[in-house]
Amino acid sequence: MKFSVFAVRKTAAAAFLVLSGLCASVSAEVKTLPVLIVSSGAADVTTLDPDRATNYGDMGVVSEIFNGLVRFAPGSSDVRDLQPDLAQRWESSADKKVWTFYLRKGVQFHAGYGELKAADVVYSMKRAADPTRSSFAADFALLEKVEAIDDYTVRVTLKYPDAAFPERMSNYHGGYIVSQAATEKLGKRFGQSPVGTGPFAFDQIVTQQYVKLVANDAYFRGAPKLGGIIYRMILSDSARELAVTTNEIDLMGGKREQRWVARARGRGIGVDVFSPAEFRTLFINRKIKPLDNLKVRQAIASAINVDQIVRYAGADVAEKGCSVVPNGYLGGDCSAGIYTYDVARSKKLLAEAGFPDGITLHSVVSSVSAQLPIMEIVQAQLAQAGIKLEMEVVDHATYQSKSRHDQSALVFYGAARFPDSNSWLTEFYDSAASIGAPGAMSNFAHCSVADKEIRAARVEPDAEKQLALWKQAQREIHDDVCAVPLFGLKQVWAQGVHVDLGYQLKGAMNLQPPITELTTVTRSTP
Template identity: 75%
Template sequence: MKHTNLAAKAIAFVLLLGGLSVAHSAAPPVDVRPMMVISASSADVATLDPDRATNFGDLGVVSEVFNGLVRLAPGSADPDRIEPDLATSWDASADKTVWTFRLRKGVQFHGGYGEMKADDVVYSVRRAADPKRSSFAADFAVVDKVEALDDYTVRFTLKHPSASFLGLVANYHGGSVVSQAAAERLGKKFGQSPIGTGPFAFSQLVTQQYVKLVANDAYFRGGPKLSGIMYRMILSDSARELAVTTNEIDLMGAKREQRWVEKARSRGMNVEIMDPAEFRTIFINRTIKPLDNLKVRQALAAAINVDEIVRYAGKDVADKGCSVVPNGYLGADCGDGGYAYDPTRARQLLAEAGFPNGVTLHSVVSNVSAQQPIMEIIQAQLARAGIKLEMEVVDHATYQAKSRANQSALVFYGAARFPTAGNWLREFYDSAASIGAPGAMSNFGHCSVADGDIRAAEVEPDPKRQLALWKQAQQKIHNDVCAIPLFGLKQVWVQSDRVKLGYQLKGALSLQPPVTELTTVSRDKP
């Protein structure tokens, strides 16, 4: 009996080992694909909700998680290179007011939220057009209605033709398609747990440390060659540089300064300079006295030497502005040119305005390397004309908050938008977009002089007449000195030699080199 029990125990032990062996063999295989590590110059992520993401560090992450109906070709910021994304094809009515999109079949949302269908597109557009849920609602004012004709067909009816309509439904600024089920279920948590259809799915966010994305192997263009992407939050420029030289990170957001670019290249770094340039502008807040006086605004314009600023920024990374609309945008007009630098004339204008002893202004300035040094140059230039600029230097989030609370006389702001004059003028120079207005966007100067032309251009069906209206708007804004255009600052990234992007890099509206399903990183020792 004793031997029988021992035998039974031995048999049970063998069976147990066999069970463990079976369980072990059934474990999922380890993903041997490399993980790409990226670090932009961001301390944290504000939101990964595509209808709210506006910060530099957020846009790149969002671009990997979501798709639009159409997209700009990877590596391009050229609006003429729009191609199918979630839509396979589209057509427009003769008057360009009715657009019909046919959707891909079988596209799956991340996280088991099912197939993307026309109802999700309709929901996404209505969400992006809702000012309570979107930072880009004003862009969608042109849409009269959007409807699902069937599961795979969506029709837009516009209030009037729009030169930038396809840009509106591209994978950029409110054009992302979200899962209706996920957005409704997650509510305000959607920005920390985004659900899209892109090549990479959200996995984890650790505040001020990292965001982790994992490969979406069900991606409709094919599973990625990477296992995922790790976005590390490294605010220190020197720390990022060290990390890229030691192969701890593969793609690094770098200083957009000529001297840094030249030094980095001399050290053998693979520096990529790409479009779009973020257009730098000094907005003059006329709600703060004495900036309501035209002569004072004219004095400011005469006191700022843009050529000196561009020389500091550098020939490879900076492109001097010639209009309030960025260089290269459809409809940008340089007929009036920039403002002439003349500090003597600036002092004379101040005296004519009743300020023979000069004026003192208060400006909130971000401490980021792309802003503070430029504002220090401007501060010195203004001083030579009798204008004292008191700078309150704060972190970038505080600068954004205070600027949008009308606490800064001069607002230094840089941005890139879908490249048409209409988009830019509507956001930065229409009074409806003024800070504090119900439809507030980024009109920090409270400019209103060109409202009629900007709004008429929005509904003008004749392209030539539309261009003429945009030109008139720019002339009026120039003459009223609503702002002082400075320069376009291009994007600067350092790419490890181990990275193969899978396309030719010229630009990206997400301000980051796109990581696609074809991108890979070699982990072999050099």
């Protein structure tokens, strides 16, 4: 595609040529607009189809091209900060089963595909719910009917109440709105030639080298202050770090390690540490004896010194967990308290359970640096209480496979999900999600104690009652010791001093600082 397809400023095109090294010289008469250069550390882009983009390197690019009906406020990953996006407002029936969205008028798709209409939204929702076309179909299985009332009104009828349905239509995963005409015309090529409504439009992709986006001057919030964005594929951490210090790139994905953060800041690099964190949990698999014994599970929890683990991970990048639901998630509740580190109590509990001489457990552990060192600390801590942990260290794929076949007594797992209690409790603590079950997800503990509350909360139309059910579920899971919450490992990005994101960065759902129409770069071009 050519720049002219998007009616992009000629100055932006000139900036791309200069900054990407694609042209030896550009006419001095052309004044360039700034172009932001980003490197996440990804090796390549897999797909830019928003219903298929699950990889780290894909999600950030997609978030600049597309919009949802609602959006997270720039710089926030808190669902309480949701704002109108393509929908200017919405309303629901009293039972929260029927939702009506009223669209903005005049919003234009990129590449001349015309005005966004209700038909595009209907098509997008049905596409997101189709497992043959979407990786997020499970999140939209509750759709009963989606219909266009007129060109700017969409009515959604759900199979069961969902007090938080607008969250599903946010600018994250399957919530993005696509052009029906563009998607049907491009077919399988849509993932390499995406068409959205966002502040930046797709221009070009070169495998394992770069992706170019150009400013969408017709963006409904106003023309961007940037001429565009270049995503460069730079795998080496040290190469990206050097490129930031020399102003060759403006934003980079950093290492989520305390030593890296301290070193980068010591070199004068601006480092942002933000949510959502990838929450680390130690699941206790009750399918493996003697972990079906509550006292044994309590003994394990008492033998783990979470504070020591957090100190190892680093105060800047790691945040101690206070519940089985990650910190900052809607409905997360710490009232049950954390497990108290007490080796003497751990030994006493083991003796009461019939194991005065201790126990031996077998666990499969990934060799990746984000897991193995933590599990070595856990191994040493458990040993002090008479719990011998035999670790089978394997590559990460093998670890995933064996853990999902109940071959590990203790499963160390890290994940980030949509930041509300429903998504987390459903995947990790509902017995329907237990390993080996027909609907298996990631319930490695085979926890079932809070099924009633988790399922009731999922269909509770009253938000306050929903919160109360989530709170009760967390207490019951805590008392049953299904897992030991450890810490959240936050996102780490670095930026040049000449970058102004246009907002305060506290969180970013797509694991990259959002680049908006207000983002600016003040450095001069080479």
